[in-house]
Amino acid sequence: MEMDTDDTCKAKGEEEKAKPIVVILMGAPGSGKSTFCEHVIRSSARSWVRVCQDTINNGKAGTKVQCLTNAISALKEGKSVFIDRCNLEKEQRVDFVKLGSPQVEVHAVVLDLPAKLCISRSVKRTGHEGNLQGGKAAAVVNRMLQKKELPKLSEGFSRIMFCQNESDVQAALDTYSGFGLLDTLPHGSFGQKKPDTKVQLGIMKFLKKVEAPSNAGSSASSIQGSPASQIIEEKNSCFGGKETASLLSHNAREEVKDCQDPGVSSSTRKGSSSDGPILAFPSISTADFQFDHEKASDIIVEKVEESMDKLGNAKLVLVDLTRGSKILSLVRAKAAQKNINPKKFFTFVGDITKLYSEGGLRCTVIANAANWRLKPGGGGVNAAIFNAAGPDLEVATKEQAKSLVPGSAVVVPLPSTSPLSSKEGVTHVIHVLGPNMNPHRPNCLGGDYVKGCQILQKAYTSLFEGFLSIVSTQAKLSQESNEKIKLEPSQSPGHSKDGPRNHSPTGDQKNKRDGIHEHEISKKCKGSQNEVGTSINSSRAGKVNAENAKLDVSTSKAWGSWAQALYHIAMHPERHKDNLLLEILDDVVVLNDLYPKAQKHLLVLTRCDGLDCLGDVRKEHLQLLKTMHAVGLKWAEKFLDEDASLVFRLGYHSVPSMRQLHLHVISQDFNSKLLKNKKHWNSFTTAFFRDSVDVIEEISNQGKATLNDDDRLLSMELRCHRCKSAHPNIPRLKSHISNCRAPFPTSLLQNDRLVLAPSNTNNP
DNA sequence: GTTCTAGAAC
C-alpha cells in the first residue's frame, strides 16, 4: 500500500476531531487518478492514504480485499482515503462505498475525460505502475469506457464531482487540496452535464467550439453505459457544470467563470423554437440586506420547486456576479438534492445586465433586487440595472409603482429605447423588495428570521408570479399575431419572418425582440441581409406559426443558392434527366445522393412545395412521411435482394443542409471516399440523425418531430456506430469501421430502425 | 516533413 501521507503539518489532536473521508476516484487508465491523488496529498492539510490497487501488493497489483483492508485501517487512524482504481462500474465500487458511515462521508471524483486523451496518455506513459503501456492501451481504455457507469448519489455518495476537462480537474484539485480537517463540503452532484444520457462530446478546442449538447443525445442513438459523456474541452474555465460555456461568446468566456447549467443548450443562444423565456434573478436580500445565505438558499430552492410545474417551457436562472459565490453553490447543491430539473432552473455567473452580450444567455426578463423607493442608485444589482437600462427604466417604473413593500414585486415593461432592451433583449424588469437584515438600511428586521423568511418567501412568490404573468401574456399575444399572419399572408413575401412579427400588437416589445433576432440572423448567415431576405421562400414567410412567433426565433432558415438543388429537382424532376434519378412518383422523387456516404445512399425527396425540413413537418404530413418511408424501404429491400450483407437505416437530418425534405436511405457500411469529415460521420451516426420510424411515431403522437439540432452533435468525438469505440480522426475511424463486426447497439436493433436482409436478422 | 481538420467561400 502506498502511504502517501503528510504528517508533518498536523497535530494529533486535530486529527482526532476531524472526520476522515473516503474519496473514490473513477476514471479510465490515463485519466489522471494517481496524479490527482499526488497533487492533493502534497498540498492538503489532511492526512491522506492513497489506496492504489495497482501497487498495493509491495509495488505490484493486489486484490480488492487488500485495498479494503488498508482503507479500513487508515480510516481507523483518522486518515482520509483515496481509492485509486478505475472503479468505472457500479459493482466495482460498491464495497468501497460501504466504507462510509455516519462519521465517514464517501465522495466520488469522476475523471471523465475524453477517451482520446486517456488513450494518448496511456500509450505515452512509460513505467506506469499499472504497466498499461503501448498499443494495447487504446483497446483497454475503449473497452473499459464502454462499460462505464457514472456514479449516482443513490449509490451512497454524499458528494460527486464530475470532471470532464482539465479545468474541472483543476477545480476538483482545488476543492480537495483546500479541504481542511474541520471543513465540510456541500453534498450533491456537481459538474455533470447530462445525468441521464451518454452524449458523446466534441473534440473541439476551447474558444473554437462549444461543448456538450445538453439534451441532444436522448434519442435512440444514445446508449446507456456507452462511453459517451466525455468532454474534450481542455481549458474551459467554467466549474461546476460547463454547459453554459456553450452559450458564451468567445470574448465572454473569460469573464463568466462559474456556472452550472445543464439545461441551456446552444439553442438558447441561437434562439431556436424549442426555447422558452428565461427569467434571470439575483439572490434577493443576501447582499446589502445581509440575509442569511443558508436560509435564503433554502427559500430559493423551495420557491423554485413550487413554480416548476407552472413554468411550461420557461426557465429560471439564478445569477451572481462572482465565481464561487456562496449563495450559488448552496442553491446548486440544494437544487441537485431536490432533483430540480436542471433544464428549467440553473445558476449562472455573470453580470445580470450583460447576460446576452457577454454571457450569450438570452433572458427576456430580469429581476432587480430593488430598494423600497424604486430609485436608481445605491449599489449592487439595483444600481447596475438602472445604469444599464438608462432613464427609460426609471420613467417606466414610475408608471407602474411609486414604492414597494418588502415581499412584493412589480413588473415593468422595458421600453425598446432602453439599451438593456436593444443590446440584451430584455423585455421586462421585475423589481423585487426583499426583507432587510442590515441595521443600516430601512425596515431592518433586527434578526427576526421568522418574519424575514416569510417576507423572502413572499418576495420570490411575487417575482415568479410576475414572470409567469409575462409569459402567459406573451404566449397569448403571439397567438394573436399568428392569427393575424394567417389572415394577411400577402404582406409577408420577400421578408424574413421578422416582417410578419412586426404586425403584432405588442409594439415596442416586439420591435425590440426583432432587433435581437436580426442580430442573430446576421451572425448566423454568411450572406448579406439581402440574401437572407430573398432566399427565404415566399411560401414560407407566411408560415410563421404560433410556436415560432413567440419570444424566440422561428425554425425558418435562409437557404443558400447551393442548397436549392434538391428543391429544383423536386419541383421539376423531368428537367433533371441526369442519371441520379431512380424513380419519380406523384408525391416523391427517389434519387442517388450525388455524394454518397456509403455503398448505397439514396434520397427520397418530397415533391410538396414549402416542406423544407423536418422542422416543418406537422400532422398533416403524416401520410406523406409514411409514403416516403415505404418508398425508401422498398428501395432498401431491393438492394438487400442484391446484397444480403447490407444493412440500411432510414432517417432525416435534424437540420439538413439542403432544402426540401428528404429521407436518407443509407447503408451502414459507410464505405465511401466521399465520407470525409466529422460532420459527415456524425450526421448519420449521432442523435442528429432521426430515424424515420421514430419521426413517424412522434408526428403521429405529438404533431411534430424532435429535432436534435445542436451543432455540437456534429462535432462530437468520432465513435464507431457499432462498437462505440473512439477514434482520433476520420482515416483511423474508417479503417476501424471497415473491420468492425460488433453487433449494432441495441437501440438501433429495436423498432425496425435498421433494415436487414431476412437471412441477416440474427447477426447483422 | 506529411496528415488532418476546420473555417471561409461558393
Place this chain on the structure above:
DNA sequence: GTTCTAGAAC
C-alpha cells in the same frame, strides 16, 4: 452540400 487551404497536429 462541396472545395479550397491555412495552419494545427503529428
